[in-house]
Amino acid sequence: MPRQAVITQPEPRAEGDIFSNTALAKSLRKSVSVLTKFLASLPAAEPNREGRVVGNNPVDKLSSSEQLILELVNRERLAAGLEPVASASQLNAAAQKHSEWMAAGRRLDHTGAGGSSPWDRIKAEGWTEYPMGENIAYNPFNQSRPAPGEYVPQNIIEDMHAGWMNSSGHRANILNAGYTVLGVGDAIGGHPRAPGNATDYATQNFAGTTxxxxxxxxxxxxxxxxxxxxxxxxxxxxxxxxxxxxxxxxxxxxxxxxxxxxxxxxxxxxxxxxxxxxxxxxxxxxxxxxxxxxxxxxxxxxxxxxxxPPVGTDGNDVIHFSNGDGFWENGVARNIGRAGIDTLVVNEGSVFKTSGLSWYGFERFIGASGNDHVRGNLDTVDYYLQGNGGNDTLIGAGGDDTLIGGTGRDTMLGGAGNDTVHYGAGDVFWKNGRAIDVGGAGMDTLQLEDGATFRTNGLSWYGFERFVGAGGSDSIRGNNDGVDYVLNGGGGNDTLIGAGGDDTLRGAAGRDTLFGGGGNDTIFFGTGDHFWENGRARNVGGTGTDTLRVEEGSTFKTNGLSWYGFERFIGSAGGDTVKGNSKAVDYFLNGGGGNDVLGGAGGDDTLVGGAGADIFVFGNAWGADKITDFADGTDQIDLSGVSGLDSLDDLSITERGGNVLISFAGNSIELVNMTGAQIGAADFIL
Known part of the structure; x- marks a missing residue:
């Protein structure tokens, strides 16, 4: 199921939570302080020294040394009960380029080429999801096992990993549950204080993703x-x-x-x-x-x-059942599966019904072509029930169960827990003419099998909070204002409608129709999706503070598409054009990658250009706006639509608290982390 990413990086603003307020940040600041003192003792770097890239692989692919770094991280995470991190090409590229830069200059520094921060480098490669984090390290060859001066690549990497794990701040990044992807870069250069001593420089770029x-x-x-x-x-x-x-x-x-x-x-x-x-x-x-x-x-x-075995290792048994097999002894049900994650497989031609047979000790069931009837009997078990052929009845218990009917007209009930129910054509969500609560308690997911189409106007989906479509044209409407729905249409021309909660709608492929409803919704826009009905613009976001996110590979332009009802915009790598349409809204507009055109309305708007050459557009009475990442010499401020503003002399440009404030006629633009000396005529369009 997709995750909700949270902004926790220590840069000015993105979505609210500032990393510097956390206990983890205090630990990281302490680590950075120690690193800063160490760096201050080093001689001046030589930027013209070339680094030798380990393995000479493409920057977005992992070499054997970089793969070892990833495997060591995942061994730590799995031992701590965390999910593994996956390699991400954009993060690999950012990490590799920074390692090469450090190796070339014989320096260890989170501030990289051109004064870039880790977040600058990651976003420059097209990654826009949060949180983000970075670990760096170097290891001279003559300080690693087995003997000084002997280069054993495996030992070099293992010793750097041990150093990270022995540092509270670096270890916190490695074991951060919010990070789910990792980029690794590894390069060889000279030692900062002894250029003739080869040294390994490594970078880890962490991020979260949905x-x-x-x-x-x-x-x-x-x-x-x-x-x-x-x-x-x-x-x-x-x-x-x-x-x-x-x-x-x-x-x-x-x-x-x-x-x-x-x-x-x-x-x-x-x-x-x-x-x-x-x-x-x-x-x-x-x-x-x-x-x-x-x-x-x-x-x-x-x-x-x-x-x-699908889950687990030792002790996970597979037992094949045929008609006539006995699961009883002296009138008492036996624990056939015993310890481990055990699977009961029904042989072809046989039928299994828990109403007549015990299946204690099993956690997984795989049926044949008969009409099986299987009910979970322990609330502490996460059951996996797969009916395959026939008209099966699959009923979970109190755990996080997975139910797959297969072909046939199946009836499935998840029960309590966070269940996933797979729906196929012909499956039944009704009983005696009444809709049944298929999902039950918990955060439950309805997932369509390939070839199936689901429409809530003809089928109940009470008890579900999440929906994942297949290739058909689905129509899904939330029916409970107390639920934060997550609706993913998959392929096809889908219609997804939330309710009163904080819903997430993703049409995916196809020409989809999306409505957020009440609450603070997030709607993902892809190429082909439409925000119009009968030639009129619709309020897609609905009430609340709603976010429009552009899918990778898509581009959004408000001059051709309505985005009424949205207050927040997050672009992709394309060149988006987004302008606010309500003076009563304080917009948050993040262009992401590409050359974007961003403009608010009359509220106090926050604009983030992201990577690329961006243009920030302002009109009359634009309000008190803020640009968090204005790039001098790359981005521009367009004031050509402001009446009475004829030259730069009409503007008041002052410095305030490390920022630049540009004022005119009671309106202002605040440029974060800028100085007045950086601002000139080339930064404006008049």
Whole structure:
């Protein structure tokens, strides 16, 4: 299920929470203070010294040393009960370029090329989601095991990782649950104080995202230690992802270090690995449910591995049931599955009904083509129930259950807990002519199977808070003002309508129609989506403080599209044109990447250009606005539409609290982190 990202980076403004107010920030500031004192003792850097890039790989791909850094981080996170972080190409590029810059200049500094901050570098690569964080380190070759002066790459990386984990601020980044993606860069240069001593410089760029990934590494575990080592990874292997219907949903190739990361919607998938050193093909089944999933291939050269249990390791049994098998002893139900995550598989031609058979000790059920009836019996178990063929009845209990009816006219009830119910054509959400609460208590997800279409005007979906569509044209309307709905249309021309809560609507592919309703809603705009009805602009956002986010690959221009009802805008990498249309609104406009044109209305607006050459437009009586990231020499302020303003001499330009204040006729523009000396005629359009 998608996550809600929270802004926590220490830069002026994005979405409210300022990192400097947290306990973690205090620890980080202390670490930075120590680092600053150390840097002050170093001689002047030599910017013209060239760094040698480890492995000489593309900047957005991970080499073997960088993959090792990622694997060490994920080992720490999994041991702490956290989800793994996935590799992200934009973060890899930002991290690699900064490591090369540090190596070239023989320096260790979070302030990089051109005075850039970590956030500047990350956003310059097109990444716009938050939170963000950075760790850096260097390690001279003559200070690492096994002996001074001997270069053992594995030891160099392991020692840097140990240093990060022994620092409270750096360890906090590695074990931050809000970070779900990571970029790694590794480069070799001279030592800051002894240029002849080769030194490894590494950067970790962390971020959060609303997407979920399957991530892992394909390698031949030569030393049989069941952990990745440099030189073991298989680059250019093919990774193909298939959904529960056997359709290919994604393909990728492994990085030079053997790693891969693929964004996926919630669901159950099979990963097929082949090529580049893999003996035959290897398949692994996994489920994405609201967080990243790590799927590794350890012994690629040994050929196809035995099918791994879908969840867990030792003690996870698979028992095949046929008609006539007994689960009772002396009239008492037996715990057949015993310890572990155990699966009951119904053999073809057999039918299973829990009303007549015990299945204590099982956590997973996979039916055949008969009409199975399966009910969970423990509230502490997260059941996985898959009916397959037939008209099945699947009923969860109090855990976070997953119900998949398969083909046929199935009836499914999630019960309490945060359940995921897969809907296929013909499934039933009614009983005796009345709508039933299929989701039950908890935060429940209705996910459509491929080929199915769902319309709430003909089917009840009471008890669900989240919806994930497939390729059809779905019509979904929230029915409870107390719920914060998350609606994802998938493919097709969908209609998604929230209710009174803080809803999130994402049409995805197709020409979608979106309405937020009441509450503080977030609506994702993609190419083809429309905000008009019968030739008239609609109030898409509804009441509340609503956010319009542009999907990657799409561009938004208010001169061709209405965005009534929105108060916040977050663009993508395209060149967006966004202008406020209500003087009563204090707009927050973030252009993201690309060359954007941003303008508020008459309120006190906050404008963030993001990467690219942006133009900030102001008209008469524009109010008291703020630009948080004005780039001198790149961005421009357009005052050509202001009456009575003929030259720069008409403006009052003063400095206030580290910022520049531009005033005219009772209106003002505040440029954050700027000085008056930086402002000149070239920054304006008159």
């Amino acid at each position: 997407r979920n990934y399957v991530t892992g590494v394909v390698y031949d575990d030569a030393d049989k230690d069941k952990f990745y080592d440099m030189g073991e990874g298989l680059g250019s292997a093919t990774v193909a992802i298939f959904n529960s219907s056997g359709l290919t949903v994604a393909t990728s190739t492994t990085d030079p270090g053997g790693g891969y990361s693929i964004a996926l919607a919630d669901g159950t998938y099979t990963a097929r690995f082949s090529g580049d050193g893999i003996n035959g093909t290897i398949e692994k089944r996994f489920t994405i449910s609201g967080k990243n999933r790590k799927v590794d291939v350890l012994d690629a050269n040994a050929g196809e591995e035995p099918p791994a």
